[in-house]
Amino acid sequence: xxxxxxxxxxxxxxxxxxxxxxxxxxxxxxxxxxxxxxxxxxxxxxxxxxxxxxxxxxxxxxxxxxxxxxxxxxxxxxxxxxxxxxxxxxxxxxxxxxxxxxxxxxxxxxxxxxxxxxxxxxxxxxxxxxxxxxxxxxxxxxxxxxxxxxxxxxxxxxxxxxxxxxxxxxxxxxxxxxxxxxxxxxxxxxxxxxxxxxxxxxxxxxxxxxxxxxxxxxxxxxxxxxxxxxxxxxxxxxxxxxxxxxxxxxxxxxxxxxxxxxxxxxxxxxxxxxxxxxxxxxxxxxxxxxxxxxxxxxxxxxxxxxxxxxxxxxxxxxxxxxxxxxxxxxxxxxxxxxxxxxxxxxxxxxxxxxxxxxxxxxxxxxxxxxxxxxxxxxxxxxxxxxxxxxxxxxxxxxxxxxxxxxxxxxxxxxxxxxxxxxxxxxxxxxxxxxxxxxxxxxxxxxxxxxxxxxxxxxxxxxxxxxxxxxxxxxxxxxxxxxxxxxxxxxxxxxxxxxxxxxxxxxxxxxxxxxxxxxxxxxxxxxxxxx
Amino acid sequence: xxxxxxxxxxxxxxxxxxxxxxxxxxxxxxxxxxxxxxxxxxxxxxxxxxxxxxxxxxxxxxxxxxxxxxxxxxxxxxxxxxxxxxxxxxxxxxxxxxxxxxxxxxxxxxxxxxxxxxxxxxxxxxxxxxxxxxxxxxxxxxxxxxxxxxxxxxxxxxxxxxxxxxxxxxxxxxxxxxxxxxxxxxxxxxxxxxxxxxxxxxxxxxxxxxxxxxxxxxxxxxxxxxxxxxxxxxxxxxxxxxxxxxxxxxxxxxxxxxxxxxxxxxxxxxxxxxxxxxxxxxxxxxxxxxxxxxxxxxxxxxxxxxxxxxxxxxxxxxxxxxxx
Numbered sequence: 001x002x003x004x005x006x007x008x009x010x011x012x013x014x015x016x017x018x019x020x021x022x023x024x025x026x027x028x029x030x031x032x033x034x035x036x037x038x039x040x041x042x043x044x045x046x047x048x049x050x051x052x053x054x055x056x057x058x059x060x061x062x063x064x065x066x067x068x069x070x071x072x073x074x075x076x077x078x079x080x081x082x083x084x085x086x087x088x089x090x091x092x093x094x095x096x097x098x099x100x101x102x103x104x105x106x107x108x109x110x111x112x113x114x115x116x117x118x119x120x121x122x123x124x125x126x127x128x129x130x131x132x133x134x135x136x137x138x139x140x141x142x143x144x145x146x147x148x149x150x151x152x153x154x155x156x157x158x159x160x161x162x163x164x165x166x167x168x169x170x171x172x173x174x175x176x177x178x179x180x181x182x183x184x185x186x187x188x189x190x191x192x193x194x195x196x197x198x199x200x201x202x203x204x205x206x207x208x209x210x211x212x213x214x215x216x217x218x219x220x221x222x223x224x225x226x227x228x229x230x231x232x233x234x235x236x237x238x239x240x241x242x243x244x245x246x247x248x249x250x251x252x253x254x255x256x257x258x259x260x261x262x263x264x265x266x267x268x269x270x271x272x273x274x275x276x277x278x279x280x281x282x283x284x285x286x287x288x289x290x291x292x293x294x295x296x297x298x299x300x301x302x303x304x305x306x307x308x309x310x311x312x313x314x315x316x317x318x319x320x321x322x323x324x325x326x327x328x329x330x331x332x333x334x335x336x337x338x339x340x341x342x343x344x345x346x347x348x349x350x351x352x353x354x355x356x357x358x359x360x361x362x363x364x365x366x367x368x369x370x371x372x373x374x375x376x377x378x379x380x381x382x383x384x385x386x387x388x389x390x391x392x393x394x395x396x397x398x399x400x401x402x403x404x405x406x407x408x409x410x411x412x413x414x415x416x417x418x419x420x421x422x423x424x425x426x427x428x429x430x431x432x433x434x435x436x437x438x439x440x441x442x443x444x445x446x447x448x449x450x451x452x453x454x455x456x457x458x459x460x461x462x463x464x465x466x467x468x469x470x471x472x473x474x475x476x477x478x479x480x481x482x483x484x485x486x487x488x489x490x491x492x493x494x495x496x497x498x499x500x501x502x503x504x505x506x507x508x509x510x511x512x513x514x515x516x517x518x519x520x521x522x523x524x525x526x527x528x529x530x
Numbered sequence: 531x532x533x534x535x536x537x538x539x540x541x542x543x544x545x546x547x548x549x550x551x552x553x554x555x556x557x558x559x560x561x562x563x564x565x566x567x568x569x570x571x572x573x574x575x576x577x578x579x580x581x582x583x584x585x586x587x588x589x590x591x592x593x594x595x596x597x598x599x600x601x602x603x604x605x606x607x608x609x610x611x612x613x614x615x616x617x618x619x620x621x622x623x624x625x626x627x628x629x630x631x632x633x634x635x636x637x638x639x640x641x642x643x644x645x646x647x648x649x650x651x652x653x654x655x656x657x658x659x660x661x662x663x664x665x666x667x668x669x670x671x672x673x674x675x676x677x678x679x680x681x682x683x684x685x686x687x688x689x690x691x692x693x694x695x696x697x698x699x700x701x702x703x704x705x706x707x708x709x710x711x712x713x714x715x716x717x718x719x720x721x722x723x724x725x726x727x728x729x730x731x732x733x734x735x736x737x738x739x740x741x742x743x744x745x746x747x748x749x750x751x752x753x754x755x756x757x758x759x760x761x762x763x764x765x766x767x768x769x770x771x772x773x774x775x776x777x778x779x780x781x782x783x784x785x786x787x788x789x790x791x792x793x794x795x796x797x798x799x800x801x802x803x804x805x806x807x808x809x810x811x812x813x814x815x816x817x818x819x820x821x822x823x824x825x826x827x828x829x830x831x832x833x834x835x836x837x838x839x840x841x842x843x844x845x846x847x848x849x850x851x852x853x854x
Contacts, residue, residue: 024744039803040827434687
C-alpha cells in the first residue's frame with residue numbers, strides 16, 4: 001500500500017479518486033491521505049465550476065512517500081478562483097488598477113443619503129480586451145421597490161473599466177437591482193447594518209445572444225466590513241490584509257452557488273477541515289458574512305455543538321442584529337425558537353429562506369410583507385435569495401375570456417398546460433392548476449367545479465392553519481409561503497368566475513366533498529368532472 | 531421479465547433554435563438498447579419518439595410523449611409484481627432544469643415564452659419508481675439544464691396504482707444544473723457530447739453504474755475540448771446497475787507519437803498495476819506506434835524503468851498520444 005496525499009488547500013474542493021477500471025475508490029471534500037494499492041489513479045478536483053483532473057502513479061518505490069495533487073495555484077499556494085471580490089492574491093482576474101480605486105473610494109467620505117450604515121458597490125470589467133459598458137439599470141431600491149440610488153450617479157472610469165458608489169444610508173434592508181438579458185431586472189437583498197459597510201463587487205458578463213453586458217447575480221461578492229478599516233491601513237496593506245477571509249468567503253459562495261442549500265450528503269465535511277471552517281467563524285467579527293456562511297455549512301451537519309452554535313448566533317446578533325439570515329439560523333437552535341416571522345424581509349442567502357421554510361413552515365402560513373410579494377418571483381440559480389423586479393402582466397383579457405367560454409360551452413378537450421396558457425396564468429397559477437387538475441391528456445375541463453373548489457380553498461384559508469389540509473402539501477411542494485399561494489388561488493378563482501359567471505344563473509354542479517385522505521397522501525389527487 | 535424503453539429525440543423546434551444531433555443520438559441509444567449485447571430490450575418493448583417521424587414541425591408535443599408513458603404504466607404486472615425488470619428512458623433535445631436535482635425535456639412546440647411545453651422526465655421516472663412498477667428505472671437525459679424561473683411546471687400527469695415493491699433508480703444528466711449540454715461534430719456527424727460519451731461507455735464492455743459515471747465524465751472532458759460540461763449521475767446504489775453484461779471489451783485504437791529524443795529507445799506499455807502488457811513494446815521511431823487497448827489507465831516506460839508517461843484510454847475513436 002502507498003499513501004496518496006490529496007492537498008486541496010480548501011475544505012470546499014470536491015475530490016474523487018478513480019481507479020484503472022473507472023471505479024470510484026474515494027470521494028470526499030478537502031485534503032485527505034488515502035492508503036491505496038499500487039497502481040495508476042485519476043484524481044478529479046472541483047470547486048464551483050472550476051475543475052481539474054490528473055493521473056497519478058502510485059508505484060512500489062513510493063511505498064513511504066506521498067503523492068501530492070492540487071489544483072491550479074496562486075504563488076501564495078492557494079487555489080486560484082474567478083471572483084468579483086478584491087482578492088488580488090487568489091484571483092486570476094484581479095488587477096491592482098481596480099483595487100486602488102476601490103480602496104480610495106472606500107477611504108473617502110460617502111455620499112449622504114441617510115445615516116448610520118454604508119453601502120459600497122464596485123463594478124469592474126476584468127477583461128482587458130473589453131471596454132466597460134456604461135452602467136445602466138444597476139440601482140439600489142427601497143423596500144417598496146422605489147429606486148433609491150443608481151450606479152449612474154457614481155464614479156465611472158472608462159479607461160480603467162470600473163464604476164462605483166459609496167453612500168451612507170439609514171439602516172434597513174435595501175435591494176440591488178441589476179438588468180437581466182430578458183429585459184427585466186433581478187434583485188438581491190442588501191442589508192444596511194448600523195456601524196457596518198456592506199460591500200458589493202460585481203463583474204459583467206456578455207449575454208450570448210444580445211451581445212450586451214449584464215451582471216450575473218450569483219457571481220456577486222457581498223460582505224460587510226467595519227467602515228473604519230480602510231482608514232487605518234495603507235494602500236499596500238489593503239491588498240494583502242483580509243485576503244484569506246475573502247478567499248474563504250468566495251469559496252463558500254461558490255459552494256452555495258453549486259448546491260443551493262448545503263444540506264446534501266455530497267457536501268459533508270470531514271473533521272480535518274474543521275479548523276478552516278472554525279477560522280471562518282472566528283473571522284466573522286471582521287466580516288459577519290463569513291459567520292453566516294460558516295454557520296449554514298456547519299450547523300445542519302451537526303459539526304459544531306449546540307452550545308457553540310448558540311454562541312455563534314448570539315455573536316452574529318450582536319454584530320449585525322436580527323437580520324433575516326441570522327434569525328433563520330436561530331431556528332437551528334431548538335431551545336430558542338423564534339416566535340416572530342423570521343423572514344420579515346428578504347434574506348441575503350437562498351439557504352436562509354430554505355432554512356426558514358423547512359424549520360418553521362407555520363411562519364410561512366402568515367402574511368409577512370415583502371417576502372410574500374417576491375417569493376413567487378424567485379430566481380433559482382443563485383446562492384442569494386434573488387427575485388425578478390418586474391413581473392409581466394398576467395391579466396385575463398376579453399378575448400381570452402371569450403375563447404375560454406367557447407371551449408367551456410362546447411365541452412371541448414383542453415390540456416391543463418394549454419388552459420394555463422389560454423388564461424394567461426402566472427407560473428404559480430399554472431403549477432396550481434396542474435397540481436389540482438392535471439390528468440395528462442386533454443379532457444373537457446370542469447370549469448364550474450374549478451371555480452367552486454378554488455373558492456372553497458380560499459374560504460378554508462380563513463380557518464386555523466391546522467384545519468386547512470392544503471397548507472402543508474402545497475407549501476412543501478411549491479416551496480412558497482401560503483400567503484403567496486392563496487393570493488394565486490384567489491386569482492384563479494377570479495379567472496374562472498369571469499368565465500363561468502353567465503352560468504351562475506343556473507343551478508351549479510353539486511359540490512363534491514373534499515377527500516379526507518388528500519393531506520395524508522401528500523401528493524396529487526386530481527379532480528375530474530363526472 | 532422483459533425490459534422496456536422509451537427513447538425520445540427532438541431536433542426540430544419551430545420556435546427555438548433547432549438541433550442537429552438529437553435524433554441521431556436517440557437512434558443510437560435505441561440501437562444499443564435493443565442490442566442483445568447492449569440493453570437487451572425486446573424491440574417491441576422499445577418506443578421511439580423522434581421529431582423526424584412527424585409531419586408537423588411542432589411535434590412531438592407533451593401529449594405524444596405522455597401517451598407513451600400512459601401506455602407503459604397501464605401494462606399489467608407480472609408474477610413477481612413488477613411490470614418489468616428494467617425501464618430505460620432516454621431523452622435528447624432542448625432542456626431546462628426547474629431546480630438543482632431536476633431536468634426536463636422541452637417538447638417541439640416549446641418557445642421561450644412557452645416553456646410549459648416540457649416533459650419533466652425525471653419527475654415521470656420518479657413517479658414510476660416510487661410506485662414500484664419496475665425493479666430498476668434508468669434515465670439518461672442529453673439536454674441543457676438551463677434555469678428558467680418564469681414557467682409553469684408540469685408534474686407527472688399520470689396516476690399509477692402502486693405495487694408496493696422496492697425500486698431503484700439510476701439517472702444520468704448531460705450537464706450540471708444551470709449549464710449547457712453541447713453538440714459537436716464527430717466523424718462528420720453532429721452528435722451530443724453526453725450521448726457520444728454515454729454510448730462509448732455502454733459499448734466499452736460490461737460496465738456498472740459507477741464505472742459508467744466515471745467513464746462518461748472522463749470521456750466528455752476530452753470531447754468538450756475545454757468547454758465546461760460536467761455530467762451528473764444520481765443513484766442510491768450505482769454499483770447495482772450493470773450494463774452490456776455480455777459485451778466483449780471494446781479495443782480502442784491508439785496511436786503513440788514519440789518525440790525525437792525517444793527515438794531508438796525501447797518503450798513498454800504497462801497496465802495500471804505496472805505489469806508489462808505482453809506484446810506491447812516497441813523501439814520508438816518517427817513512425818507512430820499503433821496499438822489497441824481496452825478502456826482504462828496505462829503507463830509507458832522503458833523496460834524496468836519508472837513510468838515516463840501516464841495515459842487514459844476512453845472512447846470509440848482513434849486516440850493520439852504524444853510521448854514527450
